Amino acid sequence: MKKxxxxxxxxxxxxxxxxxxxxxxxxxxxxxxxxxPKNGLEALQKMAGEAEKMSKEGPKETIDPKLxxxxxxxxxxxxKRKEASSEKTSAMGFGVSTAKASYRxxxxxxxxxxxxxxxxxxxxxxxxxxxSMASIDKETDNGYExxxxxxxxxxxxxxxxxxxxxxISVIVANRYIVQVEGNxxxxxxxxxxxxxxxxxxxxxxx
Numbered sequence: 001m002k003k004x005x006x007x008x009x010x011x012x013x014x015x016x017x018x019x020x021x022x023x024x025x026x027x028x029x030x031x032x033x034x035x036x037p038k039n040g041l042e043a044l045q046k047m048a049g050e051a052e053k054m055s056k057e058g059p060k061e062t063i064d065p066k067l068x069x070x071x072x073x074x075x076x077x078x079x080k081r082k083e084a085s086s087e088k089t090s091a092m093g094f095g096v097s098t099a100k101a102s103y104r105x106x107x108x109x110x111x112x113x114x115x116x117x118x119x120x121x122x123x124x125x126x127x128x129x130x131x132s133m134a135s136i137d138k139e140t141d142n143g144y145e146x147x148x149x150x151x152x153x154x155x156x157x158x159x160x161x162x163x164x165x166x167x168i169s170v171i172v173a174n175r176y177i178v179q180v181e182g183n184x185x186x187x188x189x190x191x192x193x194x195x196x197x198x199x200x201x202x203x204x205x206x
Contacts, residue, residue: 060119060175061095062088063205068099068115073196076103076111077189103193110183111193115202119175129169129177131156151199159187168194173203 065086072084084101097117104110118128132154136147143166145158150170159166167181168190178197182190 062097062117062119064088065097065099065117067205068097068117068202071115071197071202072099072101072113073193076113077192077196079103079105079109079111108184109189111185111190112179112181113193113197114177114179114181115197116177116179117175118177129156129171131169132171150194153199157187159190166190170194170199172199176202176205178202 065088069084069086073081075081080103082102082104084099086097086099088095088097090096098114100112100114102110102112116128131147134147136145136156138145142162143158143160145156148155148157150168153170153172155168155170157166157168163183164185165181165183166185166187167179169177169179171177178194178199180190180194180197182193
């Protein structure tokens with residue numbers, strides 16, 4: 001199932017990339033000059049432009065997933081780690097390396113951490129973290145979601161105060177996506193877990 005989703009993502013992003021190649025250099029420069037897309041079409045065009053730029057660099061070898069696994073916290077701000085795993089998936093010359101861990105306790109607190117390397121398929125970064133191409137600042141009676149920065153990296157934060165569910169995702173070195181999701185926990189606990197991941201060390205991995 002994971003491989004099928006991976007292939008579907010690759011095919012859909014390839015279509016976007018194919019469509020964007022017909023643009024002139026002048027059009028591309030004009031799009032790049034815009035700080036943030038004003039609507040859905042502009043967001044898609046900007047995403048496609050970034051995907052094309054990445055594709056010109058050619059596929060890169062993704063990191064050994066065991067190195068990503070070594071960066072997973074031993075515990076999530078006091079919540080014991082129940083399991084951890086790592087894997088590398090590849091198709092048509094592109095690869096994705098992933099490490100993930102789950103943390104649980106008897107009180108119902110639940111946290112998942114994922115570290116993904118998409119260096120072998122730059123366009124996947126655009127598909128898996130589309131928020132990186134936008135500016136989001138939304139607030140409701142029950143919570144919020146927004147794009148922000150974390151230790152100098154582009155990030156996305158979302159939290160529901162009623163369910164106490166939320167997430168923080170960060171893009172590191174334009175290739176790694178670090179995501180911390182929590183259920184039944186405070187946003188401060190989610191941030192604390194993210195703080196236990198050495199993003200500087202992650203950025204230096206090659």
